[in-house]
Amino acid sequence: MAETTLFEKICAKEIPAAIVHEDDLCVCFKDISPQAPIHYLVIPRKPIPRVGEAGPEDQSVLGHLLLTASQIAKNEGFSDNGFRLVINNGPDGGEAVPHLHVHLLAGRPLKWPPG
Numbered sequence: 001m002a003e004t005t006l007f008e009k010i011c012a013k014e015i016p017a018a019i020v021h022e023d024d025l026c027v028c029f030k031d032i033s034p035q036a037p038i039h040y041l042v043i044p045r046k047p048i049p050r051v052g053e054a055g056p057e058d059q060s061v062l063g064h065l066l067l068t069a070s071q072i073a074k075n076e077g078f079s080d081n082g083f084r085l086v087i088n089n090g091p092d093g094g095e096a097v098p099h100l101h102v103h104l105l106a107g108r109p110l111k112w113p114p115g
């Protein structure tokens with residue numbers, strides 16, 4: 001059986017995090033090392049390691065992550081200025097934590113393309 005990830009422990013409140021939102025499918029909390037004035041992570045409660053390993057049964061939870069990120073941006077008043085959602089997948093994608101997470105970045109103009 002796969003080892004419990006850091007983010008599963010945050011979901012279970014075994015490790016503290018600054019939680020912004022939670023519901024039955026996902027948790028959103030502040031990134032510990034923010035890369036923008038607003039940097040949140042939106043994660044599924046289900047321990048899907050990465051988007052590349054999600055299956056058809058995960059379609060609704062994947063949609064929920066994006067809709068929740070968008071709703072948080074609206075609720076917190078930064079949606080109109082814009083924001084960026086990022087999902088890193090695997091070694092070349094820059095993934096460090098093997099529990100699917102959507103980065104929600106905002107609060108400054110973000111450069112493109114990413115490095």
Ligand code: 5GP
Nearest residue numbers: 006017029030031032033088094095096097
């Ligand atoms: P990845 O590189 O896997 O896409 O992103 C992992 C993110 O998790 C990084 O932005 C990193 O700063 C964040 N992170 C790592 N450990 C912790 C932690 O213990 N608490 C919180 N809140 N964020 C973390």
